[in-house]
Amino acid sequence: MRLIILGPPGSGKGVQSKRIGEHFGIVQISTGDSLRQAVASGAEIGRQARQYMEKGLLVPDNLMVQLVMDRLDQEDALGGFILDGFPRTISQAEMLDDLLQKEDRTLDAVLELKVRDGVVVSRLSNRRLCSQCGADYNLVTKPPKTEGVCDRCGGRLIQREDDREATILHRLEVYHRQTEPLEAYYSNKGHLLTFDAERSVEEVSAAIVEALESGTGS
Numbered sequence: 001m002r003l004i005i006l007g008p009p010g011s012g013k014g015v016q017s018k019r020i021g022e023h024f025g026i027v028q029i030s031t032g033d034s035l036r037q038a039v040a041s042g043a044e045i046g047r048q049a050r051q052y053m054e055k056g057l058l059v060p061d062n063l064m065v066q067l068v069m070d071r072l073d074q075e076d077a078l079g080g081f082i083l084d085g086f087p088r089t090i091s092q093a094e095m096l097d098d099l100l101q102k103e104d105r106t107l108d109a110v111l112e113l114k115v116r117d118g119v120v121v122s123r124l125s126n127r128r129l130c131s132q133c134g135a136d137y138n139l140v141t142k143p144p145k146t147e148g149v150c151d152r153c154g155g156r157l158i159q160r161e162d163d164r165e166a167t168i169l170h171r172l173e174v175y176h177r178q179t180e181p182l183e184a185y186y187s188n189k190g191h192l193l194t195f196d197a198e199r200s201v202e203e204v205s206a207a208i209v210e211a212l213e214s215g216t217g218s
């Protein structure tokens with residue numbers, strides 16, 4: 001199965017793509033995670049991408065396309081994948097179409113998560129992540145037992161650089177301007193399945209699984 005998951009920052013693409021990937025036995029490919037790893041390891045692509053990520057801007061297409069093309073050719077992606085965070089522009093979508101077509105691979109569905117901007121701001125400004133194990137907390141809905149400390153491993157909780165309120169608002173503006181047009185692009189191709197992602201994590205996953213197994217969105 002080959003899937004794309006689309007949605008604004010904080011809509012739950014990361015959380016849902018991991019769950020859906022596990023359910024269907026396909027690899028989750030997150031461009032945001034790959035870029036953050038590249039920044040942390042000091043790799044050249046990370047050095048170039050960092051300035052854009054910190055401002056909430058999109059990393060230029062030439063860097064992204066190479067990153068994704070290399071990843072899709074790896075062994076674990078040949079049996080299927082769920083792409084989280086790519087494509088984010090029409091030109092990225094066209095390049096992905098070309099690549100898949102050349103290799104006789106087709107998309108099964110594009111999953112679109114719908115969340116209002118106000119919900120995004122609340123989710124992301126309250127998000128904290130463990131600097132050691134990556135566990136995810138929310139100061140309002142899922143606080144750690146001890147402030148600033150991971151329940152699971154005792155690691156220090158940090159805020160993502162781009163989860164400051166001004167940057168979240170900028171990321172949303174970039175999403176509406178550059179990524180939202182993909183909704184019409186994939187709808188016209190008959191690939192789009194749309195989900196209300198303001199429900200609980202479990203309800204959203206159940207709706208996606210049901211839609212993929214029956215061929216309808218909700």
Ligand code: AP5
Pocket residue numbers: 007008009010011012013014015016031032033035052053054056057058059060064084085086087088092123124127128136137138162171197198199200201204
């Ligand atoms: P990326 O990491 O992809 O950031 P994003 O799209 O802004 O996504 P987030 O990770 O913030 O949100 P998400 O939708 O994955 O939600 P999550 O599951 O984490 O990209 C970062 C940057 O990299 C970009 O800004 C850009 O600079 C660059 N980049 C990446 N790809 C690129 C590309 N293709 N082209 C150019 N540049 C690119 O959940 C968020 C929070 O909400 C969590 O705390 C979670 O627990 C909570 N949550 C999730 N679902 C629910 C729910 N149903 N109810 C309550 N809480 C929920």
